[in-house]
Amino acid sequence: MHDIKAIRDNPLAFDAGLARRGLAPLSVSLLALDEQKRETMQKLQDAQSRRNALSKEIGMAMGKKDVALADKLKAEVAGLKDAITQGEEQERVQTKALNDALAVIPNIPLATVPDGKSEHDNVEVRIWGEKPVKNFEPQQHFDIGEGLGLMDFEIASKLSGARFVVLKGALARMERALAQFMINLHTDEFGYSETYAPYMLREEAMYGVGQLPKFEEDLFKTTSGHYLIPTAEASLTNLVREQVLDEAKLPIRMTAYTPCFRAEAGAAGRDTRGMIRQHQFSKVELVSITTPEQSDAEHERMTGCAEEVLKRLNLHYRTIVLCTGDMGFGSRKTYDIEVWLPGQNAYREISSCSQFGEFQARRMDARCKAAEAKQARYVHTLNGSALAVGRTMVAVLENYQNDDGSVTIPEVLRPYMGGMTVIKRP
């Protein structure tokens, strides 16, 4: 959510920011709404002020039992009533119009974000490891999983339709092992505090992180009116909503392992086979709440925490910074981590680490204050996947596959899998 006052102060900078996202200028129309609203407020407040003064006089007249004077004053204030009623209604309508307009405008990219139109303009910032050399034609993860008899899309579709999977035996255990490994890394070594939070959220919370109102079609909604979380970011970030935090306690770092539910409304025909794009998948999420000064460094740190998961699994990846045209709605800078998939012969997104500035904080009313400061200010929020568990399993299967169809288990996962070293075909 943007600050209308900031737009008022510097409309050209705002429009220039939108232009970097490939959007038409909006400051003129926004400021017109703002102008109308303030004009209404001015008139309304004048009328309210006079009403308050007269009402007080009525009260005093009644106290003195001077009914004649009271009636005279009542007649006078009655003339204000229409103006006040109309003014209140008008202010309500105009405020809503302005807020509705602001609520669907994406965040402005940071200066360090490269300009560009699409994913083709993203810029690689670093690359780690190397593509594994195989002396056979690598298979895709679904062929490997089905070959092992432990990954079943057919039965999943009977239960739930397309974009679901059933994992069995060692693969079901690997899903759990990956999550345990990731959570332990982030809590034990990186200082994130493990958190268990709701998977169903109210509309206000979804609005707070920017999922609503613009992306309702991507969400699942229950008969109770709750929304299923598309990411634990939604739950974790909202944990600081409507609060003023002590700056000395920042940054707050949280992590959670949760299922994620996505309607994938606009993804028809994309990644239809396999586990890459599912309605339900699990993910270990990182969320940081920081001061404005801390957020840039925290963003780098967080991305590093996510990358460390891949390093320990010895999976080749590259990190890219998304260009202005490819960033998500609320982000002002995003790093994607793309892992190498030999079966697909491609890099695929496995993590996305974003910083939002105060964009979400404004929507949630999450602020912080230093002990010596007079004024509270908005916190900065960040989040990153570390990692998407399903896609990590895909990467393990494709990178650790052997020519006999078996899959070697990465060393760091073995303690979580009862010492198992390889998953063999039946």
Add this chain to the structure above:
RNA sequence: GGAGAGGUGGCAGAGUGGUCUAUUGCGACGGUCUUGAAAACCGUAGGGGGUGCAAGCCCUCCGGGGGUUCGAAUCCCUCCCUCUCCGCCA
């Protein structure tokens, strides 16, 4: 799911239509006193918004939203939340 009681400033807790500009206490901050502290005493305080160079002035906020009224913390409607009892339940 049923019945009932509640939601007021950092906290506790008054306030059932008009000098509420929200009582009081605790805590906080500033001061007086003191070598220093405690105590006592005096004083200051919140959020959002409009306007103004500024000092200030004005509007709004007693869980959210709407309504009645000249006037609402107080009355009405509605939603949310908390607590108690009952029912069901991993």
